Amino acid sequence: MGRNMSLEKVKMPEQAPDVRNHNFQEVSLGYTPEMAMEEAARCLNCKNHPCVAGCPVNVRIPEFIQKVAEGDFAAAYDIITSTNALPAVCGRVCPQESQCESKCIRGIKGEPVAIGRLERFVADWHMANSDEMPQKPEPKGKKVAIVGSGPSGLACAGDLAKKGYAVTIFEAFHTAGGVLVYGIPEFRLPKKIVQKEIDKLTAMGVEVMTNMVIGRVLSIDELMNDMGFDAVFIGSGAGLPSFMGIPGEAYVGVYSANEYLTRINLMKSYNKDYDTPLRKSKAVAVVGGGNVAMDAARCAKRMGAKVYIIYRRSEAEMPARKEEIHHAKEEGIEFLFLHNPVQILGDENKQVTGIECVKMELGEPDDSGRRRPVPIEGSNFVIDVDTVIMALGTSPNPLIRSTTAGLETNKKGCLIVNEETNQTTRDHVYAGGDAVTGAATVILAMGAGKKAAAAIDAELSNR
Numbered sequence: 001m002g003r004n005m006s007l008e009k010v011k012m013p014e015q016a017p018d019v020r021n022h023n024f025q026e027v028s029l030g031y032t033p034e035m036a037m038e039e040a041a042r043c044l045n046c047k048n049h050p051c052v053a054g055c056p057v058n059v060r061i062p063e064f065i066q067k068v069a070e071g072d073f074a075a076a077y078d079i080i081t082s083t084n085a086l087p088a089v090c091g092r093v094c095p096q097e098s099q100c101e102s103k104c105i106r107g108i109k110g111e112p113v114a115i116g117r118l119e120r121f122v123a124d125w126h127m128a129n130s131d132e133m134p135q136k137p138e139p140k141g142k143k144v145a146i147v148g149s150g151p152s153g154l155a156c157a158g159d160l161a162k163k164g165y166a167v168t169i170f171e172a173f174h175t176a177g178g179v180l181v182y183g184i185p186e187f188r189l190p191k192k193i194v195q196k197e198i199d200k201l202t203a204m205g206v207e208v209m210t211n212m213v214i215g216r217v218l219s220i221d222e223l224m225n226d227m228g229f230d231a232v233f234i235g236s237g238a239g240l241p242s243f244m245g246i247p248g249e250a251y252v253g254v255y256s257a258n259e260y261l262t263r264i265n266l267m268k269s270y271n272k273d274y275d276t277p278l279r280k281s282k283a284v285a286v287v288g289g290g291n292v293a294m295d296a297a298r299c300a301k302r303m304g305a306k307v308y309i310i311y312r313r314s315e316a317e318m319p320a321r322k323e324e325i326h327h328a329k330e331e332g333i334e335f336l337f338l339h340n341p342v343q344i345l346g347d348e349n350k351q352v353t354g355i356e357c358v359k360m361e362l363g364e365p366d367d368s369g370r371r372r373p374v375p376i377e378g379s380n381f382v383i384d385v386d387t388v389i390m391a392l393g394t395s396p397n398p399l400i401r402s403t404t405a406g407l408e409t410n411k412k413g414c415l416i417v418n419e420e421t422n423q424t425t426r427d428h429v430y431a432g433g434d435a436v437t438g439a440a441t442v443i444l445a446m447g448a449g450k451k452a453a454a455a456i457d458a459e460l461s462n463r
Contacts, residue, residue: 004041007110012117017330021301024186024270027327028092033071036121040069042106043113050103051115056447057084057155061100061115068118077126080119085158085200086151086446088127088193091120093184094443095321127196133203140164142460145229147214147400150178151442152433153235154201155449156456161204163457168229169201170212175266178237179434180442182266183258185295187302191265215399220407220429230463231428231456234415235449238394238434244287248344249390253279253352257288257296257391264299281305281387285355287341288391289313292439294324296389297333307333308383312340312360312373338362338373342380344388354382396435404429414438421455422448430456 013029014020020027031039043065051061060079067076080087096116104112144160146153149171157167175181177194202208212218214236223229241256243249260278263269269276284300286293289311300307309328311318314337318325329335338360345354359379362371396414401407406426408416415431417424422432432448434440 002041003044004038006042009042009111009114009117010035010039012114017327017332020187021298021331024302026190027187030124031117031121033073033121033125036068036073036118037071039114040065040118043069044105046105050105051100051113054100054103056099056441056443057450059084059100059119064122065113065115065118068122073122073125074130076122080122083450084119084446085155086197086442087119088123089151089180089189089197090443090446091116091118091123092189092193093180095441097322099443127193134162134200136203136205137162137164139166139205140460142166142230142463143168143228144456144460145170145223145227145232146235147220147232148172148178148235148237148433148435149176149198149208150235150237150433150445151180152237152435152445152449152452153178153233154197155446156233156235156430156432156453157201157206157449158204159450159453160456161201161206163453165457165460166205166207167201168207168209170214170218170223171208171210172213172236173266174210176208176210178235182262183292183295185261185265185299187298188295213399215403220400220404224428230460231430233449233452233456234400234424234429234431234435235433235445236397236400236435238396238414238439240395240397240413241390242392242394243390244341244392246341246343248346248352251344251346251350251352253281253346253386254344254388254390257286257292257389258394260296260389261292261299264303270299270303278303279387281385283383283385284308284387284389285310285341285383285385286389286391287311288393289318289320290391290393291320291324292393293389293391294320294328296391298328298331300387300389301331301333305387308336308385309333310336310339310341310355310357312338313370314338314362317370336383340373340375341388345382352386352388354384355388356380356382394434394439396438400435412438421458422452423455428459 064076064079101112267276268274269278284305286297360373363374366372408425430452433445
């Protein structure tokens with residue numbers, strides 16, 4: 001196939017908006033082999049490979065795309081997985097538009113190459129066409145404990161297991177996967193895909209222990225002193241939700257996005273076969289403008305509610321992925337930009353009946369460089385809703401740091417680590433992902449897990 005000089009990406013087939021907003025099946029249906037090869041032919045395989053520098057785990061992007069263009073999907077998979085252990089996940093949930101694709105030369109005079117869609121295609125093709133599981137490597141005789149089975153924990157575990165370490169993952173929930181299973185909805189990331197990635201780790205000898213809240217069931221000290229682990233990696237995420245501190249937040253019908261999404265994604269309240277209680281909402285207000293707000297809003301829509309997203313800045317400042325915003329609008333979700341809640345209203349039984357908002361305008365830039373939203377006096381009004389979901393960001397749970405001596409954190413409660421090695425302020429204890437950065441992306445968390453794995457290997461090889 002010759003070079004494809006089209007300025008536009010090959011379109012990805014999707015479920016129609018008025019169909020998908022009633023189901024939890026995946027929205028984007030993926031490329032066919034022909035579509036993938038046509039899109040791969042748009043890659044110029046340019047000399048400096050700027051896209052690779054834009055990827056936090058340095059996937060060898062032009063090399064794998066070249067193999068897709070040739071129709072050699074097995075070789076493409078081998079190239080991707082030499083640096084990225086979770087391609088089916090990253091192909092779906094990475095913000096490619098601000099990472100690899102933002103550096104693509106084709107993006108200067110048109111759309112960049114659809115790197116994320118091609119990565120997803122290759123991973124899905126491999127899952128459909130290969131039952132091969134990784135081999136268990138020669139044991140090194142050293143043990144590493146991983147706290148948390150989200151993307152940073154899985155990446156760290158995978159890299160260490162390949163090198164022959166005896167790895168045990170301790171997961172607080174009853175199912176492994178962390179934010180990949182409790183935070184990201186089925187229609188964006190099917191849970192069977194996450195499970196297949198975890199199955200690959202267990203094939204390499206990784207042990208996964210669930211219902212293990214480290215800091216309660218076992219402490220970091222007990223892992224090291226009593227259970228004989230040579231090193232510990234903390235990838236416990238940022239699961240502590242933020243609230244606004246406005247009147248009415250304690251009313252019945254106010255959720256954090258974390259709780260709402262966990263009930264739907266992990267505990268499957270949308271499925272009648274599961275007995276997970278969730279409010280039967282008629283009208284829902286979601287407060288926030290990130291990907292988590294989009295996920296919560298799109299879930300609420302699928303549960304049958306009229307949904308409003310309330311965001312205090314303009315659409316241009318919204319941190320959510322453009323694709324997420326576009327999908328939410330298509331699905332009939334109403335956006336109220338430049339609005340901010342001032343109180344939640346309730347009846348005598350403390351059940352939510354509405355949310356009072358004030359209109360905002362953008363004033364002078366704040367410390368982050370974004371223009372600060374300022375309330376417009378006298379513009380208050382009430383929206384009738386019976387449910388409010390707060391999607392205002394999260395911070396690390398203080399449980400581990402409060403039960404472990406020698407772990408220093410910053411004022412936001414994030415663990416302080418050495419930037420080169422991801423080692424914490426305590427010997428033999430490493431950390432990465434949202435526990436260090438606060439809420440960030442799946443791929444950045446994976447990059448931190450990989451960096452820590454390399455540092456743990458370097459340390460333990462010399463011990």
